[in-house]
Amino acid sequence: MPLLLGFIFGGVGFAVGAGLLGAIRTSMGLEFWSTDMSWSIAYPVALLGWLAGVGGWKYWATEWFGGTPAVSPKGVSRYFEFNMDHKVIGIQYGVTFVALFLLSGLTAMAIRYELMHPGMQLFNEDQYNAAMSFHGIGMVAVAVAIVMGCFGNYVVPIMIGARDMAFPRINALSFWLVPPVAITLVIAVLLGGWDTGWTAYPPLSVLTKSGQTLFNLAVTTFGVVSILGGINFIVTIIYERAPGMTWGRLPIMVWGTFAGSIIAFFFTQGFAAGLLMVLFDRVIGTSFFGAAHGGSALLYEHVFWFYSHPAVYVMVLPAFGAVLEVLSHMSRKPLYAYKWVVGAMLGIVALSGVVWAHHMFTSGMADYLHAPFLVLTEMISIPTGIIFLSVLGTIWAGRLWVRTPMLFALAFIFNFTIGGLTGIYLADMPTDVHLHDTYFVVAHFHYTIMGGEIFALFAALYYWFPKMTGREFNETLGKIHFFIMFIGFQLTFIPMFQVGVRGMNRRIADFPAAYEGANVWISMSGFLLGISFIFFTVNMILSWVRGRQAAANPWGASTLEWQISSPPPEHNFDEIPVIQEGPYEYGVPGATPHARLTGAVKHA
Amino acid sequence: MAVIVAVVVTAIVGILGAGALLLDRRPPAPAGEQNGMNRHLAVAAILWVIFTALSLAGAVAMDPFPTGAAPEAAFSDHAFRLMTYMGAPILGLVLAGLVYSVLTFRSVGGADAEDGPPMKGTGMVPKVWLGATTALAVTVMVSPGLTGLAEMRADRTSDMTIKMTGQRWSWTADYPGGITSDELVLPVNKRVKFEVTAPEGDVLHSFWVPAFRNKIDAVPGMTTVTYITPNRIGDGKDDVAYRVQCAELCGLMHARMAMNVRVVDAAEYDKWLAGKVKK
Secondary structure (H helix, E strand, O other), rough: OHHHHHHHHHHHHHHHHHHHHHHHHHHOOOOOOOHHHHHHHHHHHHHHHHHHHHHHHHHHHHOOOOOOOEEEOOOOHHHHOOOOOHHHHHHHHHHHHHHHHHHHEEEEEHHHHHOOOOOOOOOOOHHHHHHHHHHHHHHHHHHHHHHHHHHHHHHHHHHHHOOOOOOHHHHHHHHHOOOHHHHHHHHHOOOOOOOOOOOOOOOOHHHOHHHHHHHHHHHHHHHHHHHHHHOOOOOOOOHHHOOOOOHHHHHHHHHHHHHHHHHHHHHHHHHHHHHHHHHHHHHHHOOOOOOOHHHOOHHEEEEEEEHHHHHHHHHHHOOOOOHHHHHHHHHHHOOOOOOHHHHHHHHHHHHHHOOHHHHOOOOOOOOHHHHHHHHHHHHHHHHHHHHHHHHHHHHOOEEEEEOHHHHHHHHHHHHHHHHHHHHHHHHHHHHHHOOEEEHHHHHHHHHHHHHHHHHHHHHHHHHHHHHOOOOOOOOOHHHHHHHHHHHHHHHHHHHHHHHHHHHHHHOOOOOOHHHHHHHHHHHHHHHHHHHHHHHHHHHHHHHHOOOEOOOOOOOOOOOHHHHHOOOOOOOOOOOOEEOOOOOOOOOOOOOOOOOOOOOOOOOO | HHHHHHHHHHHHHHHHHHHHHHHHOOOOOOOOOOHHHHHHHHHHHHHHHHHOOOOHHHHOOOOOEEEEEOHHHHHEEEEEEEEHHHHHHHHHHHHHHHHHHHOOEEEEOOOOOOOOOOOOOOOOHHHHHEEEEEEEHHHHHHHHHHHHHHHHHOOOOOOEEEEEEEEEEEEEEEOOOEEEOOOOOEEEOOEEEEEEEEEOOOOOOEEEHHHHHHHEEEOOOEEEEEEEEEOOOOOOOOOOOOOEOOOOOOOOOOHEEEEEEEOOOOHHHHHHHHHHOOO
């Protein structure tokens, strides 16, 4: 019902915005409707209508104006409206982004079908560009938000012994900005799409068709989601920790989320600014990027990558956290070199801000910029190396319980090694000038983001599934999912390195016949990879609906979220717990438990 | 040369790594357990050597490159190989640690399973590791990184200049003397300076010939420069590496924005040029 109301109010908002603009335009003797301008004005008004409709008014804003806010329902319906419980929001994020992941994945299947042979199969060039662009931004959005949005929201507050996030209303607000982003992007594709990928480089993004305007509006909104989420995590982790939860006792998942949030908070603004500048060039005739009026296309590349390179650490830092969490608990060993890992994560945060121009070695930027960015970029391998030390030291001599989450966490190690090593070729000028914008790059970032973060996501998903749903997942289906995905992934992306070096460039609807053999192989493997997600989806749905009741602590893990029921009670803890020891004291003789749940100070 | 580098790197990393693992300060363990741990380390170290050797063998055997038709191409491929050799011991280490752990340290699990040994990595290991990885990173930065960069820039002389213009969705090559061509014909062993641009009001493109391993964007309102000395005769009709391929997404026909490249001997070049002038 609130969802329906959201759509209605959103529609009304759109009509009001477009109508007002139309009236003004008509009075000035212009046409009533001007696609780019009308959308740009109507979209924010529609957004406000949507937010009010889905419950922003009923549960929040009405209070400001003297009304009485409604009380949230308890059942399943609360997932479909504005709700401030961090656990509800975590599941909302998780389900929404898994759906977007599957949709963008289906697009990838269509793309692989098209690219199986030279010539055009399924699409024409225009449709191909639209599909490629949608796959790109869809997956980037998933990668940026899913680990933090889902597990950051659900697990992190419990891990630090808090009853909720610091700003529950802002938390709900930032989630409810997500559906309009996804819906707007889908509408953009249905109206003919846009053809600038997820990067939206001008001058093309200024000159191209109107789908671009919807892209810019939607993705700027998504930037707001990321910034609000970042602030919320930073404040929550600083101020909402339970007594005794010192910085040295924080579970590593919390550190990963904290580090990722700092980047999301500080850098996303650059991207949003770039997108707004493109929008201004399109709609109100500014010339930030048009050479004819003194603008510079290179300006955008700097602004864009100033965010978009750090963004990959927004994706992988929480993923590192999740993987290390799973590896420690399921090896029953302390997290190896814990404090070094924290240092490495913060080191990555610091370096992430000064490496962006390695995406621009062939852009024509000033020559003197090449050397510093080459050096700084390769420095990132040093803190990343520490993470690998921790990973290997943690599983070494452990008691490895090789269940589905552990399999995904172990696969992450392998995949991220390949992704990391191939990154060096792209950081080095002599090789990058050849490899830039080829399938080598495509393979590299799929190894880091999909092989890295998405494998970590599945590790986290299977690991916390019993906690979040209160149900056990089906282990056999989980393992089938893992093995098909792992094998399909390797078979798909290893040959892409090769075909890229051979001279196949990326983002192309068609390719020379010489590359056909490799592409047939890649597409077939890609379909195999796609099939694995059928097992995943079936497993998730069946297990959630009719899986066995999960125990409070099925993994025997030490962190706080496993010390309370599955799923946790509404406010997580009856009494605020007291933290007495670090979270990874496995095998330490005479260690006190991580937390004491009762007999603590009463919550004020 | 590259093989020697790889072997030396392997040896250094091997000694540092093994030393580091042995130096780790663990709580005193029963004598039997300590011996067991040493055996685990020894077997894993052997695995590391094997995986590294296999990776190196693979790296030596591989030939992923398209036709190279310029010294710049040989230079890039050399850097590629060098990094592959240097990566081999790292890949070997991760594989050894991963494979050996999964095979050896598995347990039946369970929520109340026994704990592993409390190794926290508070001793020397992380420091040694940090030192070793920093040394490796600095090595890659210096060579092939910075030295490569310097070498790429070293020679700014040229025998001739060709202006390449990318516009949606085709390339135009402007030769000296007002000759314009929709095919890039280059005399072998002559150093060519390419001035790359795009018209104002157009979009970004990127000038890339896979056989030359070189790429520079065509930016509206700006001229970018790159140098190539083609040294192998060839024709894009027989070998896709000889093509100018736009490598920056430029809209509708981006995939089809390619131009044939032909590297020919001096006589044939003069003939072609003469034919162009007559028209």
